Amino acid sequence: MGGGAARLYGALTPPLPPTSPQPADANLDPAFCQGRRSSSACPSDPAALLRQCEDALGADRAPRLHRTFTRVTDGDGVPGNGVRVMQWNILAQALGEGLDGFVRCPPEALSWSRRKYLILEEILTYRPHILCLQEVDHYHDTLQPVLAGLGYGGHFCPKPWSPCLEVEGNNGPDGCALFFDRSRYELLDSVNVRLAAMRIPTNQIAVLTTLRCRSSGTRVCVAVTHLKARSGWEWLRSAQGSDFLGHLQNLVRDPAGDPAASAAPLFVCGDFNAVPTEEVYRRFAASPLGLDSAYKKLGEDGATEPEFTSWKIRSTGECRATLDYIWYSRDSLRVDRVLDVPTEEQIGPNRLPSVSYPSDHLSLVCDFSFKEKE
Template identity: 55%
Template sequence: MSTDILCADYRGMYQSAAGRLCSALRDVPALCASSLRQQPHHSPVKRRALSPPVPGSLVSLGCCHGLAGWIGDGPAKAVPSQGTAAPSAPTGGATGTAARSASRSGCSMGNSTSRLYSALAKTLGSTAAIAQHQEYLEESEHEQSDPLDPKDLLEECQVALQGRPARLNREFVSRRNDFSSSNSFRVMQWNILAQALGEGKDNFIKCPMEALKWEERKYLILEEILIYRPDVLCLQEVDHYFDTFQPILSRLGYQCTFLAKPWSPCLDVEHNNGPDGCALFFLQDRFQLVSSAKLRLSARTLKTNQVAIAEILQCNETGRLLCFVVTHLKARTGWERFRLAQGTDLLRNLESITQGAKIPLVVCGDFNAEPTEEVYKRFASSSLNLNSAYKVLSDDGETEPPYTTWKIRPTGESCNTLDYIWYSQHALKVNSALSLLTEEQIGPNRLPSFNYPSDHLSLVCNFSFNMDPDRLL
């Protein structure tokens, strides 16, 4: 059976599970997705002590953790999730190593959701196995459409994270002499770290396994998204799309698109939650979808394992078109020419999709390439007239940040700039960008940690349209 067919079957299974989640959450107060726009963007706040969750809420069900019962063992009773208590601060060295060893020997990677997915991968060809879960394929669209209040969801995330250290504060840095624009929009780029890779393959030797458990790490990821409330969200290494991000973000007013890697390394991990891939989300009260393209990147004539999503959206406020792209290029040293070929193929596709840059572009991705690499230079010099948004943080406006990822593995410490938000500089301008965490905030054990859920930092930019978009063409 082909990967595409498998993914299609998995999609149906998990979308039905999303319906179960929505049904269980009907008691959560509803709020139209437009509230995301009505609330002003603000700086992150420290977590505070909050009242216990009410029955029927996301936290009382363990949020997505409660979904495990729906998918793995049939409909479950809505009972409060006991969860796991996390240490108040990260530990490293021998303590972290011991915790990791104990956790690996005594705890499976996931919940019953992961176990079901693993079983499906082996028995999907069996009609009996499909019939067993047929009831989950009959959920109505109505059950999946009830909106969530983002303020309530953020508060519930903070309840779930009370045992963890306070949030690490980051501020927006504005361009000199820049004034906020009424037609601005916010874009967030983030490699969130696939759960299967974080627990099973990446081997962050200074990060305790307790910090990586999905039961709490998912709340850190959702909290980061809810704090900054992007109009367009681009994620890489998403392996909990159907049971977490699609059901929750769709109820926050986002339209969601996902594309899995054909040969995801997550599938090599026991009790995985399916393949990882790229995902693109946009607020439907800000944009409407015009067209969507799912790309499998090529290296010359060879189809590769890396993918991209490119969607043309129309701004509801101005009527102008924008093309948003999310991608994730091949990792590791020694693959520089391969990444260059992938990047060249992506640029060639975008040239066609945007009609030769007539439609402005925002390209988000983990390029796995430093600014010195040829693929970076190819993007910077392409006919699409792209510039890197995070240069705005530098004094000269021409220099990339010193790092967007910082981790420690058995092979040593890696501090690199690999993540970018490219934009059409003739049509768009960067109003502000979210500052990066300092070395002191990140700490000696680096990322991920109890404070931060990924080994990559999120990039967040506020853009607006140039008044004279043809001026720089």
Template identity: 30%
Template sequence: MSYNILAQDLLDLHPYLYTYCPLELRDWGYRCSLLLQEIQKCQPDILCLQEVQENHYEQQLQPALSLMGYTCVFKRRTGPKPDGCATCYRGSRFVCAATTQLEYFRPETGLLDRHNVGVVLLLRPLVDQGARLTERGPPLCVANTHLLFSPRRGDVKLAQLAILLAEIDRVVKSCRSSGEHCNVVLCGDLNAVPDTPLCRLITAGSLFYRGLSRRLRPQRPEAHRVPPPAV
């Protein structure tokens, strides 16, 4: 399961983007309750969240998810904004062999001047063998990220994605060097629709970018987010 859960601080900073949504439905307490109900109902083995506000993660989400049996890794964005990405997995299904917390802000590189982040985990599947859990099956690389929103800076998004893909490639090759096949799951809010060059790079494995506009074609407008259903 993967959700951008919309950090409350960002919602409050840009309320004009959510005027279609009744005020009471924008309240974090209301939204958090629905989100946790949805997770409890679906019981995903792996959960990737974006726009996770740090204090909400520490005070509400992580304690509740821990009670559900999840182990979580949180990476806050660099810079002043208090949200980030959280990747959670069921401790009864996986053990974490390696964790990488990626920062895309590289002050020495003019293009990488934004504070987005990513989380890459190498998980090993577990099976219940009576009184104990045993590792079995190929490892799984789980990558979670939230790329830059701006529709005018597709070049930045491509550079951020390249950093993430390079780390995934490193993890896969480290497994291959040990004679193991490694499956990959990539989750996140890429701020791009499926037919954009950004997504083509992921699906095709290559991209000829010479002559492309920085805009990399339209993305889904932020104002079109659909709130979770009332229950």
């Protein structure tokens, strides 16, 4: 680990203080160095920046995954008060190149010089109002500057013991990032949380943010997390989920302390690393917060998760599973549209990541609206 990475790591270990911006990557193209300065080479228009990404990837690029929205409206909502939420584990650069061992993915497809354009292209294609990301290790030099230039506010929480730091030439620790469209939402509060299991701090974290809708004045709570990976750790994910739910219950309470006040609408996004049969999933589905999983709306019965949100081939074998979720308050929010999941044929025999898709996890995108108050 280089001296710069070591200093950065030291600054970000518990108690997880707010992080300060780092110098932009010297190899980053000017079009992706918007930051706090303006530049004619850095368009603030999403459509213009999307075209720059497409141009950078070239005319001979592999075709993108073709995905469409499915309308699943399940009730009356407040007109003109929609919100688009995007959840995505983008694959940490250091892990993709150094530790994850994607044996069927060409090395050139894992280079940051290519992946950064594919990641930004995916985000710019769907233009979410709220964006929740995991495995972010290029927050300060890429994602925060670019998205700030497009009008997003952002918060980042690094893992205290990120595996990225074990990779030579790493870009610092990976973590969770939460972005919101400042034209739509005003920031009220945002905190970083280190999740505990049986009161013992763990390596997994969360960002909990409270926003106010500028048009309606509605307080909206958003949280993003990334729970412990790998089989055999189900008990730890369950304990982390229990701790996380406690933080969420405090998050949605009325700030004035009125116990009779309605809880704020809540979005919870994350790579839970847990299939729907795991205890942590059941905890969320049965919690007093009244949460439901948006992607169940794609199922014929409206109660079944997709067959997969992640599909990869490592040296240890092939893994196809549903691990990622967008949870929402079913009493105050309705799901209007859900971005579909690609077919096996679309993904291809080498699975993810690939020359056409930058992560081993699919992005999840949903359009919501607020239900009419009774």
